[in-house]
Amino acid sequence: MYGWRGRIGLLVPSINTTMETEFWQIAPEGVSVHTARIAGGRHGTPEELRSMENASKKAAEDVAMVEPDVVVYGCTSGSFFEGPEWNRKICEQLSAITKAPTVTTAGGMAACLMTSGHKRVDVVTPYVELTNERLKQFLKAHGIDVVKLGTFDMLDMFDHAKIEPEEIYRKVKEITTPEAEAVFVACTQLRALEVLDMLERDLGKPVYSAVQASAWQAYEAMGVDPGITHCGSLLRRLSEPGAIKPPQARRTA
Amino acid sequence: MSRIGLLVPSSNTTVEPEFYRALPRGVTLHTARLYLTRIAPESILKMVEDMETQAKLLASADVDVIVLGATAPSFLNGLGYDQELIRKIESATGKKATTTSTALVQAIGHLGAKRVVLGSAYDERVNGIAKAFLEASGVEVVGVKGLALVDNLVVGRLSADTAYDLAVEVDHPGAEAIVLSCTNWQTMDAIERIERDTKKPVISTTQASIWAALRAIGHTAPVAGYGRLLQELGT
Numbered sequence: 001m002y003g004w005r006g007r008i009g010l011l012v013p014s015i016n017t018t019m020e021t022e023f024w025q026i027a028p029e030g031v032s033v034h035t036a037r038i039a040g041g042r043h044g045t046p047e048e049l050r051s052m053e054n055a056s057k058k059a060a061e062d063v064a065m066v067e068p069d070v071v072v073y074g075c076t077s078g079s080f081f082e083g084p085e086w087n088r089k090i091c092e093q094l095s096a097i098t099k100a101p102t103v104t105t106a107g108g109m110a111a112c113l114m115t116s117g118h119k120r121v122d123v124v125t126p127y128v129e130l131t132n133e134r135l136k137q138f139l140k141a142h143g144i145d146v147v148k149l150g151t152f153d154m155l156d157m158f159d160h161a162k163i164e165p166e167e168i169y170r171k172v173k174e175i176t177t178p179e180a181e182a183v184f185v186a187c188t189q190l191r192a193l194e195v196l197d198m199l200e201r202d203l204g205k206p207v208y209s210a211v212q213a214s215a216w217q218a219y220e221a222m223g224v225d226p227g228i229t230h231c232g233s234l235l236r237r238l239s240e241p242g243a244i245k246p247p248q249a250r251r252t253a
Numbered sequence: 254m255s256r257i258g259l260l261v262p263s264s265n266t267t268v269e270p271e272f273y274r275a276l277p278r279g280v281t282l283h284t285a286r287l288y289l290t291r292i293a294p295e296s297i298l299k300m301v302e303d304m305e306t307q308a309k310l311l312a313s314a315d316v317d318v319i320v321l322g323a324t325a326p327s328f329l330n331g332l333g334y335d336q337e338l339i340r341k342i343e344s345a346t347g348k349k350a351t352t353t354s355t356a357l358v359q360a361i362g363h364l365g366a367k368r369v370v371l372g373s374a375y376d377e378r379v380n381g382i383a384k385a386f387l388e389a390s391g392v393e394v395v396g397v398k399g400l401a402l403v404d405n406l407v408v409g410r411l412s413a414d415t416a417y418d419l420a421v422e423v424d425h426p427g428a429e430a431i432v433l434s435c436t437n438w439q440t441m442d443a444i445e446r447i448e449r450d451t452k453k454p455v456i457s458t459t460q461a462s463i464w465a466a467l468r469a470i471g472h473t474a475p476v477a478g479y480g481r482l483l484q485e486l487g488t
Contacts, residue, residue, distance in 0.1 A: 001410040002270040002439070014285075014310035017256060021281045024273050032270045035284040036263075037310040062286035065263035067406065158315065 005030025006222040009068030009098060011059045012075070012188065013038050013052065015158040019074045019188040022211045026193075026235070028226045036063040044077055044131060044157045052078040053090055057097060064098040070221040071095070071102040076186045076210045077131050079106035080138035087138075101221045105188055108213035110142040112234055113184065116206060120145050122180040124171050126152040126160040126187050135186060150175030160189035169195040172207060182206040188214065196232035208234050220244070255280050255470040258316030258348070260307055261323065261436070262289035262300060266409035268322045268436040271459045275441065275479055277472060285310050287323070291403050293379075297326045301338070305345040312346035318469040319350040322436050324458045325379055327352035328386035349469055353436055353458045356465030358390045360456045360482055366430035369456075370396035372419040374408045374435035377401070383434055398423040405437055413442035420447045420455065433457040444480035454481045 005028075012019050014037040023033045036059035041048045056073060063071065071094055073079055079087045087106050094102040113121060121139070123146050125132055136146045150171050152163055168190055176183050182205055185192040192209035199207040209232070216234050219226050225244050228235040237243055257276070261268050263286040272282050285307040289300045304321070311319050319342050321327055327335045335354040342350035361369060371387065371394050373380055380399045387394050398419060402408050416438060420431050431453055433440045440457035447455045457480075464482050473487030 001412070002266055007266070014313045017281065017283060017314050020283055024282075032266065033273075034266065034269055034286075036286045037284075037307070037314075039306075039310055042313065059286075062263040062288055065286075065288070065290065065406075066266045066409075158313070 003030070003032030006070070006224045007066060007068045008033045008218055008222070009063035009066060009071040009100065010035045011038055011056055011063060011071065011073050011094070013040050013078065013157065015042050016074065016189050017161045018191050019211055022191070022193045023215060026215060026226060026228050026231060031224060031226065034063055034066045034068065036060070038075070042158050043155050044127065045155070046081070046130065049078050049081040053086070056090065057093060060094045060097040068098060068100045070218045071098045071100045072214050072218050073102060073104040074188045074214055076105040076109065076188060077127060077135070079104035081131070081134050083138060084141050103214060103217035103221060105210045105214045106138060108217040109184055109186065109208070109210065110139065112208050112213045112216060113139070113144050113182065114142055116182065118144060118181045120147050120180055122146070122148045122150070122176045122183045124150045124168065124175065124183065124185045126154050126163065126190060128153060128155050147180045148175050148177050157189055160187055161191065163190060165191045165195045168192045169199060172199050173203065176203060182208065185209040193231050197230055200233055206233055208232065255472065256314065256316040257282050257466045257470065258311035258314065258319040259284045260287055260304060260311070260319065260321045262287055262326070262405060264290055264405040264409070265323070265437045266406070267439055268459055271439070271441045272463055275463050275476055275483065277474060277476060280467070280470065280472065283311060283314050283316055290405060293403055294329060297329050300326055304338070305341055308342045308346050312348050316348060318466055319346060319348050320462055320466045321350070321352040322462050324353045324357070324434050324436055325375065325383070327354035328383060331386060332389035351465045351469060353462045354386065356461040357432065357434070357456065357458055358387070358392065360461035360464055361392050361430060361432065364430055364454045364456065364482065366392070366454070368393045368395050368428055369430045369432045370394070370423045370425050370428040371432045371434060372416070372423045373399040373433070374402050374411070374438040375399040376403055395427045396423050396425040408435060408437045411438060413439040416440040416443040417446055421450065424451050424453070428453065430454045430456060436462065441479050445478065448480055456482060
């Protein structure tokens with residue numbers, strides 16, 4: 001059977017074309033990815049982002065059928081937009097439906113920055129101003145300040161995937177400040193995964209992405225060390241001694 | 254870059270990994286799910302109701318083709334039903350569409366087989382419907398054997414060895430090709446072994462779906478490792 005080592009139930013906004021692809025690219029032997037789509041529009045308006053919370057329940061019902069070991073709600077703005085409580089509510093709802101631990105991208109973002117001890121970070125997003133403000137508030141609520149935010153400023157979420165990895169590389173390099181301890185690239189539709197290693201080498205500080213942070217939490221929750229060595233320091237951390245907790249020590253839902 | 258949109262029954266755990274492994278560089282897969290627990294006519298008809306909504310979600314990701322990657326649902330109502338489903342998807346989305354059953358019949362025709370044996374994960378009732386569909390499509394079925402499973406999750410837990418064993422068992426001197434049916438049944442890893450040992454081409458429903466999807470997006474380079482059909486892509 002496929003997914004004998006771990007089965008990921010992946011919920012993506014219907015327009016997203018990047019996250020499934022990047023999740024499959026890093027999936028090791030024995031791990032399978034099963035996707036369901038969250039209904040919503042193309043534009044990241046407040047109404048659309050809020051509606052995803054409800055629409056994700058239907059996608060969760062469908063993906064629950066594969067008996068996943070972890071469920072990933074794969075949208076950054078769709079999980080931070082209404083704040084930390086909202087994000088927690090999404091996790092709880094989806095866990096109740098799927099009977100599996102659920103991680104969200106915004107939760108992964110906060111967790112990777114907090115466990116790394118970062119207090120001041122730069123952020124790159126494709127978002128419009130209102131969404132960027134909400135992102136800063138979300139991080140602030142977790143004790144993290146955004147020093148500088150660089151944006152591609154595009155409302156059309158489908159078009160976010162058209163931004164080339166090299167453009168993301170250049171944007172991160174262009175906006176990052178010496179005060180920031182790390183950089184986070186938000187949005188699971190941005191193809192950042194393949195340039196994270198290069199950015200970390202060239203900037204000398206950690207650079208994280210939405211898909212990467214989601215995967216990091218998913219593998220941790222499954223108790224699987226994927227052995228991914230080329231997609232940034234965060235995923236390499238899963239291969240460090242003690243990073244993967246034995247099943248009885250992991251949260252189960 | 255091309256994008257394949259795949260509609261899978263919600264409980265299917267096999268077709269996504271098998272597609273991903275076979276797809277060439279530059280072709281990505283995007284999935285939407287249709288609620289299905291049991292391979293039985295009542296459950297399947299309900300699943301089809303969800304199909305247009307889910308197809309539209311795939312269309313929002315601007316996929317180049319939509320494949321209904323489910324075998325029994327696409328042959329359930331006999332000859333022409335697959336075409337009806339294709340029309341439904343195409344008119345709901347404006348995208349090109351195909352189904353596993355459509356791909357299966359095309360692939361059998363492409364390999365020039367007129368008489369086949371059928372190995373499946375299904376019970377007798379669904380096998381009967383499968384046989385009738387193939388025969389109505391002009392393919393004679395000279396032998397049928399199923400694993401008699403109706404719980405889709407159980408099918409997903411089977412290894413590819415079960416496909417090899419059943420194929421060798423159901424093979425018949427009168428058959429020109431071996432058909433393996435059910436996209437939740439691991440078949441891809443068994444295809445080349447069966448072809449080598451039986452000296453006959455194998456058409457599995459997942460392999461035929463991949464073949465049809467790649468043809469629909471104009472991909473013509475051979476795909477190695479999964480039997481004659483994909484090896485001869487573009488011919």
